[in-house]
Amino acid sequence: MKYNILFGGKAGQGANILTHLLAESLVEEGYYVFYYRDYQSLIRGGHGFNVLTFSDKPVHSHDSKVDVIVALDKNTVDKHQKNLKKGGVLIEGKDANMYFAGRMFKALGLPLKLLDKRLKKMKRYGENIKDVQRGYEYQSTVNSQQSMVLNIPKVQKAKRTFSSGSVGVAEGAVKSGIDNYFAYPMTPATAVLGELAQRQKEYGHLVLELENEIAVANAGAGSAITGAKTMVGTSGGGFCLMTEALSMCGISKIPLVFYLAQRAGPASGVATYNAQADLHMARHAGHGEFPRLVLAPGDPVEAQEITSQIFYLTQKFGVPGILISDKHLAESYYTTEHKPVITKVGHLTKFGRYTSYEQDPTTGSGTEDADVIIANVNERKKRWDALRAECEKFEGYKIYGKKNSKNCIVFWGSPKGAILDAIKGMDVCAIQILYVEPFPKKVGTILKKKDKIVAVENNATGQLCDVIREHTGMLIKDKILRYDARPFLCDELVKKFGRIFK
């Protein structure tokens, strides 16, 4: 059993809160829920929609065809009716979002108390609950006449978490003992700024917004050298401004964590939409040669785990680390059962004399001495090797599906959800790369045993394929690339995989 519900309307009509309340209530009832947010870069008006998918089995993605459309405006009907499945339900009308919440709760047979307790924590409870009741009652009258009832099987209740990739990064950071988070607002990284800001009271860390990303990265470096665990966050454009400071972290052994949430580029690109096109930038940003980490989680649990690992590794090896996510992972919500494994680390950095110049270790000052430069470069290379060895202890890659199949999919980051949902029952394995830099050694050996390899990436060139080519010599020719700034959908991938892996 799997249902897709699309909520659409103008920005400001409240489709998001409607989606989120229903999603949380379904999770509490024991269903697995995922929802995706599609919104424009505007504040009021336009058109935005969310697709909520729920099932009695784990689900991590949404489909192009939907079972229900909840239309808060006429535009939603016009735009999405073509995607409504045969026999699907269209709920429309000129009413407030909470009216539709009431209708949906009745249509799905969900107890109203789940909604009521959530509304009580929000503003305008009285007004909202009236709308809910009106919608609920109306739906009771139509349930019997129209095919408005979705016969949702009851499932066993279970305690699960429901969170986004941004919540995952923030939770991972606080569990790693973050002290300072600096940022400048930029979609889709801003959600982590908000999540961490809201956790200040509970955890005691500091969140500061500074004048620009250059200030953010340099303040990050300043904070990190004092021993404070520090992270900075941005998206591609802001990250470009941070790269000189990234390079300084590289030469000065500064353990600064960079959270890079990708969106569709180049330049301002498509501000509120998705892409995975900044992998090469993350790998190569900053002038000069220095050790770094580029780690890519694919879901909120991995976001927590990888965030803790990047704090551990940056502290231990005095290197900058880039935690690369994207809009789809950062802003979609996922149900998770598996508890994250947090890697703990103390405050290992000692305050001392740091410099952006090549450093004479005896004075802490800059130097131009050739022998000292060689010694420093060799020290960086040695630390780089040590970092590589340590990274092999972590799950740098994961294999899903039929592990021994000769068919193979390779991917990184947020396509994970749609891929895992799509390959069910297929003769294929899927390999996820979490550690892009340093790249896990064993991946090449595994890939060489496969007959057919297909890469799935949200970019136009197949950047992971380049990384694999660089490290293994293998040329991956078959690529499923999506670059319309939208994420992969489960049903679309099922068709594509079906054609490739017969």
Place this chain on the structure above:
Amino acid sequence: MKAKKTQTADSKPQTANINTATPMTWCPGCYNFQILAGVKNYFSSELKKGKSKEDFAICSGIGCQGKIFDYINLNGLNTLHGRELPTSLGIKMGNPNLDVYAFIGDGGCFNEGVSHLVHAARENVDITCIVHNNQVFALTVGQPTGLTEQGFVDKTTPEGVTVKPFNPLKLVLSANATFVARVFADVKQVEWVLNEAKKHKGFKFIEIIQPCIIFHPDVGYKDYVHEIPKSHDVTDFYKAMKLIDDWDYNGIKKGDKINTGIFYKVKRETILDKHWQLKGLVKDKKQWKDRK
């Protein structure tokens, strides 16, 4: 420690414990030696009074002034060009119990990093910002900065600088800095102003007029220096503006007055006052790692 005596431009600093073994590469006779001596005298006297080296952090950038980091054996970061202020802010946020000193050139402060300056002043970040103003990019062999006078000619501007410099002190005062001072690059004046700045809480902006002897020759700035009269009310914004306005940095003209001393000093909530996390660390004299 020996008592201080008057130092010449390239005299050896009096105290050993904050010296480094790094050879000094400023030009012979450079006014940076005066600044360095004044700064070292200040730190040395602080250490004599019971402060420890671990109480201080220094930050400098790129350019001739940036080398000061190499000549003072205190912790900190010789950061990127123009990023001295955000780096210093980061150091302060990383350990709010550190007394942080940012040394910046006029190019770093008013060209590359000017956005940071106005925000540091507005936020009243608890750091001391020391600008070595020689009105030129000296280490890159003499290009004009935002503070260079009209008509200045170098290899990159053969027809001369076409626009007027802006007045750095008017800018920083307009950005709501709570402490604005100017001194000449003289060991005694530098030491004096640092001691004055020490008494103030918040963002302390100090301009040091430091003629470059190679690329922006000293046209006799010293002769135009006037001490701000003792009667000046340092809390009067408009009077401060007026005193600053006595020199427009656009060369030296008859009647110009390069006023030195404290133009402006007012109390205002600092960045430390605004964040309970930082206040807690200051109150308990703790670092982040010591918190539960």
